[in-house]
Amino acid sequence: MNVRRRILKAIPALLVVVVGLVVAELAWNGGEVKAGLRAEPAGPAGPLLNRNDDAAASRRKVAWSWAQTGWRLVAAGEYGRATQAFARSIELAPHDASSFVGLGLSQHRLSRDDLAVVTLERALRLDANAGQAHQLLGDIYSARHEVRTALRHYETARRLDPNDVVIQDRLLATRRESRAEAGMHRLFSPHFVVKFQSPADRHVARAVADRLELTYKTVGSRLAYFPPGSFTAILYSAPQFRHATFSPSWARGLFDGRIHLSLGGMAGDPNVTDSLLTHEYTHAVVHRLSDGHAPTWLSEGLALYFEGGAKPWERDYFARHAWERVPLHLLHGSFLELAPRTARVAYAESYGAVTALIHRYGLIRVRQLLAALAATPDFPGTFEKVLQDRYGEFDATWVRAEQRF
Numbered sequence: 001m002n003v004r005r006r007i008l009k010a011i012p013a014l015l016v017v018v019v020g021l022v023v024a025e026l027a028w029n030g031g032e033v034k035a036g037l038r039a040e041p042a043g044p045a046g047p048l049l050n051r052n053d054d055a056a057a058s059r060r061k062v063a064w065s066w067a068q069t070g071w072r073l074v075a076a077g078e079y080g081r082a083t084q085a086f087a088r089s090i091e092l093a094p095h096d097a098s099s100f101v102g103l104g105l106s107q108h109r110l111s112r113d114d115l116a117v118v119t120l121e122r123a124l125r126l127d128a129n130a131g132q133a134h135q136l137l138g139d140i141y142s143a144r145h146e147v148r149t150a151l152r153h154y155e156t157a158r159r160l161d162p163n164d165v166v167i168q169d170r171l172l173a174t175r176r177e178s179r180a181e182a183g184m185h186r187l188f189s190p191h192f193v194v195k196f197q198s199p200a201d202r203h204v205a206r207a208v209a210d211r212l213e214l215t216y217k218t219v220g221s222r223l224a225y226f227p228p229g230s231f232t233a234i235l236y237s238a239p240q241f242r243h244a245t246f247s248p249s250w251a252r253g254l255f256d257g258r259i260h261l262s263l264g265g266m267a268g269d270p271n272v273t274d275s276l277l278t279h280e281y282t283h284a285v286v287h288r289l290s291d292g293h294a295p296t297w298l299s300e301g302l303a304l305y306f307e308g309g310a311k312p313w314e315r316d317y318f319a320r321h322a323w324e325r326v327p328l329h330l331l332h333g334s335f336l337e338l339a340p341r342t343a344r345v346a347y348a349e350s351y352g353a354v355t356a357l358i359h360r361y362g363l364i365r366v367r368q369l370l371a372a373l374a375a376t377p378d379f380p381g382t383f384e385k386v387l388q389d390r391y392g393e394f395d396a397t398w399v400r401a402e403q404r405f
Contacts (some may be wrong), residue, residue, distance in 0.1 A: 063093035070102045077377040082106040097127035104136060111291055111374065113140045131160035135167055142170070143257055145232060147178045180244040181234065191216050196235040204263065205235060211274060215281045219306055223367050227288045231259060231281070238264035250340055252276055255283035279303040289367065291374035297331035300347055301354025325349050328395045332379070356398035361387050
C-alpha cells in the first residue's frame with residue numbers, strides 16, 4: 001500500500017514533467033515549422049529563378065534556331081518560308097533586331113515593300129546600327145524614287161561599314177541620279193511618269209507617254225500580265241544619257257528599275273521609237289515579274305521578241321558568227337560592258353534562245369518561269385521545275401531547234 005501511495009503521489013509530478021517536455025518539444029518543432037513557413041518563399045526562390053532562367057535561355061535558343069533557318073531559306077531563295085521562320089523567331093525573342101532584318105529582307109524580295117519598311121524600321125528602333133536594315137531601306141526608297149530618304153539610309157550604311165563596295169556604288173549612283181534629275185519636269189499618264197529636262201520637250205514627253213500606254217496594253221495582252229502601279233521613264237539628250245547611265249555609245253535606252261531613254265535614239269522614224277519603247281518596257285515587265293532575277297539573255301531575248309525580233313542583219317551576223325556562241329549560263333550578267341562585236345552576238349543569241357524557248361514551251365509558260373523566279377532565284381532549278389526540262393539540255397539543243405523555224 002505504501003508503495004502504491006508513493007506512486008500515486010508521484011504521478012502529478014511526473015505529469016508536470018511530461019507535459020513540460022511535450023510543450024517544449026512542440027515549441028521547438030513549431031519554431032522550426034514557422035521558420036520553415038517563413039523561409040519557404042525564399043527557400044524555393046533559387047530553384048524557381050533557375051527554372052525561369054532556363055526557360056528564357058531555352059526560348060532564346062529556339063529563337064536563334066528559327067532565325068538560322070530563316071537565313072538558310074533566304075540563301076535558297078525561299079522567301080515565303082523564310083518570312084514564317086523569322087516570324088517564329090521574333091515571337092520567341094521580340095527584341096532581336098537581326099530577326100526583323102531577316103524578315104524585312106524576305107518581305108522585300110517578295111515585293112512586299114510596304115511591309116518591309118515597317119519591319120526594317122522596327123529593326124532600327126531596336127538597333128540603330130543595323131547596317132543591313134539601312135541598306136535595304138535605301139534600296140526600297142531608291143526604287144520609289146524618294147532620293148533624299150534613300151541617300152540618308154545609304155550614307156548611314158556606309159558610315160557603319162565604310163569598306164562595303166556595294167553600298168558605296170549605290171550611294172554614288174543615287175547621288176549621280178539626284179544631280180542628273182534635279183529640276184526635271186514630270187508628266188503623268190495612267191501607268192507611267194515621264195521625266196524630261198526642258199519645257200520644250202513636253203510634247204515629246206506626251207508622245208512617249210502615249211506610246212508607252214499602247215505598249216503596256218500590247219505586251220500585257222500577249223503575256224496576260226498587266227503590272228499594277230506605275231513605271232518611270234526619263235528622257236535625256238544624248239550627252240546627258242551617256243553621263244547619267246554610263247552606257248556605251250551604241251546604247252539608246254537602259255532599264256535599271258526605271259526606263260532611261262536617249263532623245264537622240266527617238267529622232268526621226270516613229271517605228272524606231274516604238275521599237276525602243278517596247279524593248280525597254282519589256283525589260284521593265286520582266287524585272288517586275290521575276291523580281292529582278294531573270295538572266296540577261298532571257299530579258300534581252302524577250303525584249304527583242306516583243307520589239308519585233310532581231311533585225312535581218314543581226315540574224316545574218318549570228319549565222320556567220322555562230323561559232324562564237326557561248327553557253328547561255330555565261331550570258332546571265334550585263335551586256336553593257338561587252339565589246340560591240342561580242343554584244344551583237346550576245347543579243348542575237350539571246351533572241352534565238354528565247355524564240356526556241358517560246359516555240360517549245362509557249363509564251364505563257366515562259367511567263368510562269370519568270371514569276372517562279374521571283375520566289376526561287378535559282379534559275380537552273382526553277383527552269384527544270386516549271387518547264388520540266390534541264391537547263392543544260394535546252395542550251396545544248398536550242399540552236400538546232402531554232403534553225404527549224
